[in-house]
Amino acid sequence: MDVIKRKKELVQEFSPMLEKSTKTSKVWIAFLVGVILVGLVAFVIQVVKGHIVTGMRDNVVWGIYIINFIFFVCLSYSGAFISGILHFFKTPWKNSVSRIVEIITVLSLIIGPIFILLCIGRLDRLYYLFLYPRIQSPITWDIIAIMTDLLGCFIYLYLTFIPDFAMLRDNSENAPKWRQKLYKTLAIKYYDTPTQRETLHKITRTMSVMVIALAIVAYSVLAWIFSLTLQPGWNSSIFAPYFIIAGLYSGVSVIIIAMYLIRKFYHLDHYIRKVHFMGAGVILLIISLLFGYFTFSEYFSRWFSHKIEDVKLLDTLFNRYFWNFIFANYIGVLVPVVILFFKKFRTIKSVTFAAVIAILGLYMNRYLIVVPTLESPYMPIQDTRPEYIQYTATWIEWALSFAGIAAFILFFILIMKLVPIIPMSGIIDHEREQKRKPHLSNNH
């Protein structure tokens, strides 16, 4: 039974990652916990004093919270989308990244909605959403979509974890009791029999399709929160696909960055290889071109038809937000395109750099969609109070935003301590395939 032996080998190979905590990782964890604690303090202040402590006022009623919300939720949807596609099409190099993608999906789907809660003035009445639902409201759709998607992603993620849990259960005699117990429960008596394997494959496959479909619906619903209003900068029919592309843009970038960091810190050069970065780089190139194209269409049509409100908005963008606009929509698109377009520029580092630029640019792009629009409504803002005219985020808002990012990274690290970041079952499957049809595979 060489499969069993191989399984043992793999568990042995990955268990140091699960068990040992290095000094750097401890420092990191402490730092992240610190950031989260600052965020909690900010949260308490906001709850006690009310939204007055934020920079949001009657015109800009949604600030960076909603931007974080869109950012994380889009990240999640794109994770689901990518992972669904990887599974469904049995992409050859999926194994090394699929788990990273799945974890990103679930984590950002948990963290994103927290930010929308921060926008809500009366958290104590949150259950009214279910007590007095109105299905005409895009918010209701969004809540349904997020909840459905969250459950779907959980099921899906769990399905992909089961074989690994089974392997860990069978091969971690030395692990602490609680771990053994946990693995045993989570593995739900999966023994990798042919029928079990087949059932699991079947439902994973349908769930992967489901998750893709859900991601598209959820993306659109999220975009509709903005585009179904009459606001000049939001009321746009391309917002739904635009959000899908933007989400994928951030999704692929985050995956690249995560791959880079994991590879570096866990020395997984053997599994996460240059070819993965190159592949991801090409995908990022395609998406960045699409993203640039959508951004261009969006602003170009506003500029060309120059309705008075659109002109007002563009004026704001090109004056007060000039550098932000340049960064978001020129640098944030063109730099990744240039780096990724020329083959000789494509190295692991440069692809990662392009991804970082892409994420920052995209975040700024979201900011420019939300804030300047709210600052230039149909009726001119004529107010005596300066804070009602222009939005500036306060430290409370920044603290909570960074706490969100910290929580994301922290949970990522913790999950990696529970299951190997490279699906062991995937390696087994792959080797099994390879034995059957050796010509099919060219990596590993």
Next chain:
Amino acid sequence: MANKKTENGSENRRNFLRLGLMSSVSAVAGASLISNLATGEEKKASGEKVRVLTPDGKMVEVDAESINNYPEAVITPEESRKGIPDKKFVMVIDLSKCKNARKCVEGCQKAHKLDDHQEFMKVQLMQNNEEGSPYWLPKPCFHCDEPPCVTVCPTGATFKRDDGIVLIDNERCIGCKFCITSCPYSARTFNWGHKEKFDDKSQPYSPETQVPAAEGTVMKCDFCPDMLRQGKLPYCASSCPMGVIYFGDKNEDIVTNGTETVSFSQLIKDRGGYRHLEHLGTKPNVYYLPAVNRQFPVERGFDVDEEILDRYKDVPIVKEFKEQGKL
């Protein structure tokens, strides 16, 4: 019970419109008021002090509220969803008479216990283009017939009643602010922090008065249904010294500004009434009469506090005036 409103000849009435005794005898559901008591009819103006002379020669300032309370007239949130039967309220604002006196703003603020600068009624200085003639635009909530704010509310906290009024129940509102981003007319305001006055529960809450307000919820112009139930004009309309604001029932086809009562449809027809940003399809219930044949030059409106004047600094005419040193 009927509420009789009586006016006796007041000087500022023009001759033809001298309508003493145009008493309206319309029964309005929900509020029963006392008409012929010695204590008679009183204005329900919250927080207002009234100075009176007592028979023993003392000048006394009394809280208007304490002598004006209609215990039965409180409309609960549930009740306030129904609306006043068979009515369809409409407002007409005559821009040719507005000189930014800001009395409407103040009257409304006082009645709704709003802070400085928190305004249900905003007076904006509009100038549609560089050459365009600037004019003052008093802007309440338009109580749209296709209200995007109501459509997007996830809890039904904001709702449109059968009488056309769009209200907010601040006991239902979760403060998601979606309605604020959806209103193309920037009619809504939010209670960003806690204020002491929110704790004053001496007056039971009703969406029709929006008092007491609550932290983390939305507010806006409510068309003053509490006044309408008494057969009276909204505060803004009755406080305007120029009679700019007409109010009435579209079904009845009658609007009045307190001194002049006319047919709504006739007024709109004769004066070229229009609705602001009609192309958005929100179907407002506030109509404007264009600022033609003005009674005042626009600069009459610059006679306000520096603070207020500062709001209009971006309007071309204000810039022009400043350059010429006229301001």
Next chain:
Amino acid sequence: MRTKIYTLIFVALAFLINTKSFAQEVNLKNYRVRFGLSTTKQADNSRKLEVSYIASNKKDRKDRVPIYGADINFYNVTEDKDILLGTAKTDKEGTAQLIVPAKQAYTANAEGYINLKAVFDGTDALDSEEDELAIKDVFLELNLKEIDSVKTVILNAYTLDSLQTKIPIDETEIVFSIGGMISNMPIKREFVSDGAFKFEFPEHISGDKNGNVDVFASIIDNDNYGNVIQKKNIDWGINKQITHETNKLWSEAAPIWMYVVLSILLIGVWANYAYSIKNLFDIKKEGKELELKSQNEN
């Protein structure tokens, strides 16, 4: 009636225990007091007597202070004695009102004038005040008729002499108006001679939801007659139908198709979840059987 009593008690209490109020002595010399009586004969033939009692600053015209809570007595003055009609207190606008029922018989003088008087008895601080009024009792007869299918408003106005003969009134301005919720809308204003007037009812009057219109005829502030109001209700309105829309985006219930689409979507997705979970249980069951088997074998 109960409301009245409650309100009265409430007002009295509120006034007594009002801590926020403060008193201040004023120099009443600076104030000129106005005390005016007016009367209105209402549509139900009752008569409203109203006193307005206001002190206004001699120098500052805007400084007007109503006298609040003053007792006013209303009398019907006859040659030999004053008949008390009733008493009322002034409100915070300085107005005292008394409604005298229709059946009240007034004593008129030889020329047919009814003398009415309002009296404030005075206090240590305020002088006594008194105002008198002499008016004739006018009857406005309002008829609304379709004459040759023309909707016509017909008015007859007269007084009665001591023998109950009708004497048409002359050269008196009469205002016709349509009842409104907040205030009435005038449709005609006319000096009537010979006590009769008729005119065509205007088109496009909306009326209430059943097309009912209140038509008013009134005499306002007349030296001889005071105020007189007459009213008739008729279904001459053009009866605008009020429609209430349902299942709109903004109404409480959504458009039907939304429910349908949402249900289909949700059922589809959640059924799939259920299917996946059921399969997981199948896997578990198989694993359990496997465990049992291997245990047995051992």
